[in-house]
Amino acid sequence: MYIGIDLGGTNIAAGVVNEAGYIIYKSSVSTLAKRPIDEIVEDMANLCVDIVDDANCSIADIEAVGVGCPGTVDSKSGTVAYSCNLKMKNTKLRAMLEKKLGKPVNLENDANAAALGEYTVNGDNADSFVLITLGTGVGGGVIIDGKPYRGFNCAGGELGHIIINADGEEQCFCGNKGCWEAYASVTALIRRTKQAMQSDSSSMMHKWVQENGEVSGRTAFDCAKMGDKTAKVVVEQYIRYVSYGLISILNIFQPSKILIGGGISKEGDYLLNPLREYVYAGDYNKYREKTKIEAATLFNDAGIIGAALSAQIY
Amino acid sequence: MYIGIDLGGTNIAAGVVNEAGYIIYKSSVSTLAKRPIDEIVEDMANLCVDIVDDANCSIADIEAVGVGCPGTVDSKSGTVAYSCNLKMKNTKLRAMLEKKLGKPVNLENDANAAALGEYTVNGDNADSFVLITLGTGVGGGVIIDGKPYRGFNCAGGELGHIIINADGEEQCFCGNKGCWEAYASVTALIRRTKQAMQSDSSSMMHKWVQENGEVSGRTAFDCAKMGDKTAKVVVEQYIRYVSYGLISILNIFQPSKILIGGGISKEGDYLLNPLREYVYAGDYNKYREKTKIEAATLFNDAGIIGAALSAQIY
Numbered sequence: 001m002y003i004g005i006d007l008g009g010t011n012i013a014a015g016v017v018n019e020a021g022y023i024i025y026k027s028s029v030s031t032l033a034k035r036p037i038d039e040i041v042e043d044m045a046n047l048c049v050d051i052v053d054d055a056n057c058s059i060a061d062i063e064a065v066g067v068g069c070p071g072t073v074d075s076k077s078g079t080v081a082y083s084c085n086l087k088m089k090n091t092k093l094r095a096m097l098e099k100k101l102g103k104p105v106n107l108e109n110d111a112n113a114a115a116l117g118e119y120t121v122n123g124d125n126a127d128s129f130v131l132i133t134l135g136t137g138v139g140g141g142v143i144i145d146g147k148p149y150r151g152f153n154c155a156g157g158e159l160g161h162i163i164i165n166a167d168g169e170e171q172c173f174c175g176n177k178g179c180w181e182a183y184a185s186v187t188a189l190i191r192r193t194k195q196a197m198q199s200d201s202s203s204m205m206h207k208w209v210q211e212n213g214e215v216s217g218r219t220a221f222d223c224a225k226m227g228d229k230t231a232k233v234v235v236e237q238y239i240r241y242v243s244y245g246l247i248s249i250l251n252i253f254q255p256s257k258i259l260i261g262g263g264i265s266k267e268g269d270y271l272l273n274p275l276r277e278y279v280y281a282g283d284y285n286k287y288r289e290k291t292k293i294e295a296a297t298l299f300n301d302a303g304i305i306g307a308a309l310s311a312q313i314y
Numbered sequence: 315m316y317i318g319i320d321l322g323g324t325n326i327a328a329g330v331v332n333e334a335g336y337i338i339y340k341s342s343v344s345t346l347a348k349r350p351i352d353e354i355v356e357d358m359a360n361l362c363v364d365i366v367d368d369a370n371c372s373i374a375d376i377e378a379v380g381v382g383c384p385g386t387v388d389s390k391s392g393t394v395a396y397s398c399n400l401k402m403k404n405t406k407l408r409a410m411l412e413k414k415l416g417k418p419v420n421l422e423n424d425a426n427a428a429a430l431g432e433y434t435v436n437g438d439n440a441d442s443f444v445l446i447t448l449g450t451g452v453g454g455g456v457i458i459d460g461k462p463y464r465g466f467n468c469a470g471g472e473l474g475h476i477i478i479n480a481d482g483e484e485q486c487f488c489g490n491k492g493c494w495e496a497y498a499s500v501t502a503l504i505r506r507t508k509q510a511m512q513s514d515s516s517s518m519m520h521k522w523v524q525e526n527g528e529v530s531g532r533t534a535f536d537c538a539k540m541g542d543k544t545a546k547v548v549v550e551q552y553i554r555y556v557s558y559g560l561i562s563i564l565n566i567f568q569p570s571k572i573l574i575g576g577g578i579s580k581e582g583d584y585l586l587n588p589l590r591e592y593v594y595a596g597d598y599n600k601y602r603e604k605t606k607i608e609a610a611t612l613f614n615d616a617g618i619i620g621a622a623l624s625a626q627i628y
Binding site for chain 2: 072081082089126127128142144149150151152153154155156157158159161162163164165166167168174175176178240241244245247248251252253254255256281282284285286287288289290291
């Protein structure tokens with residue numbers, strides 16, 4: 001058995017995970033990210049002990065521990081090279097946690113860990129697999145031959161920062177113009193929804209916001225489903241932009257399967273059917289079997305499962 | 315020893331290549347691509363016999379033969395699934411050539427073969443490597459752990475068809491708008507050069523064309539070096555567009571090394587220095603070692619060498 005820890009800016013979530021990627025027990029505590037890293041590691045170790053107890057097993061049953069961590073993670077040296085959310089720079093997180101737990105620890109980038117989790121449960125053992133997470137940003141991970149692809153410097157797989165619209169107006173927080181993330185994140189969808197509402201005072205979306213409190217990634221989708229024309233335009237345009245990045249990913253990787261994660265993937269076929277249509281139309285591959293494009297299923301559990309299984313692989 | 319065949323729409327080039335990727339002898343014949351494929355295979359086989367003779371070795375010294383072929387090549391089944399240039403569709407090219415030569419044959423996509431050739435000679439045994447060829451189109455190949463990355467359906471690695479400018483005006487021959495190829499190919503450079511000349515009748519580029527016959531990929535570069543302002547704008551804009559695709563490739567792969575091939579790479583540092591500057595500025599990786607960006611060195615030999623060595627790997 002393994003422990004997977006999803007170390008986020010808000011919560012530390014951890015689970016006892018079996019070899020097949022099934023979570024036996026999980027729990028979480030607040031990260032309180034501004035604390036010294038020693039204190040965070042202390043809480044990570046304590047959480048591991050607690051969940052092993054609550055899973056009715058013993059620490060002796062745990063083969064290894066995997067940690068999914070935001071930022072640039074050097075798995076080889078066990079170092080977090082840089083993490084914006086957690087104020088780590090060249091932090092030897094693996095050694096710190098191994099000392100506390102007396103178990104081998106593997107560090108993995110959190111997006112890679114999530115991709116590995118979805119791959120293990122939903123990847124059909126494919127030789128190539130991509131997870132895209134549409135959230136506050138656009139994240140992703142590429143699994144090749146069963147392992148996360150990291151790049152020579154462990155900084156690869158930043159799929160949200162492929163440039164899809166170089167001459168476009170949208171500015172990405174990373175400093176570039178035209179990043180996929182600046183068009184396909186839920187943040188971008190919310191921005192476009194607000195713009196569309198400003199231009200159409202009769203849109204149903206105004207009533208939706210009165211009833212639901214604030215504009216969210218669901219506003220345009222919900223109202224489009226009810227027939228609101230302005231909302232439909234927002235949704236259609238959003239799905240188009242999501243498709244451009246996917247077309248690039250298809251034309252590069254032609255993976256067996258792409259899963260779309262993040263809360264918006266709960267829109268299901270209302271998102272996926274037009275998305276597949278746009279992506280397959282733009283796919284350079286016209287003669288060979290097509291990449292499957294489906295919704296991810298694990299949501300937040302993907303990170304715990306993938307982190308745990310990263311410790312199994314390495 | 316191996317034979318590598320670069321099967322192009324115009325020429326069949328073949329070479330006897332040693333294990334280290336050195337061409338001992340090479341020659342070529344015309345493809346005459348409109349002929350029945352049987353006749354082309356006959357000429358491929360005859361060329362193999364001829365070059366073995368001329369290399370002063372015997373067919374018994376040849377371990378295997380590799381063929382780099384344009385289009386979608388299914389290396390596993392030894393089939394050319396589709397090739398536009400050569401009118402092949404589900405053609406069992408491997409079996410046809412093995413029957414003629416009595417040697418094991420491996421088929422590889424031509425861009426992948428070229429990437430493998432450059433990787434073998436200039437790749438420093440890196441675990442990740444990308445070749446980009448800026449020519450009539452934009453081609454490329456990705457080498458991961460010493461092997462060409464193909465995708466599950468062997469249609470991957472179409473790097474020219476990543477979308478870099480979705481809302482831009484340039485139409486790609488593939489049907490999409492915004493493909494990198496529509497901005498970063500020499501074809502695109504020539505088109506932009508002509509447009510710029512139309513808007514500036516005093517540009518040195520008019521004189522250049524009078525002296526050199528027609529607009530080429532060199533027109534704007536040559537005149538920019540001589541100080542022509544309009545040519546400088548064309549070159550600057552072209553290099554910018556080349557950089558956008560490279561930024562995407564870096565943010566996905568973070569390969570150890572990217573080599574830039576095609577005739578335009580002969581511009582050397584005049585191309586590469588500003589290109590590196592733009593690419594590194596847009597690289598999401600700010601804290602880790604940078605990908606090396608250099609000019610390819612093998613040009614047309616890359617395809618022969620890579621095809622030969624693909625037969626060694628598989």
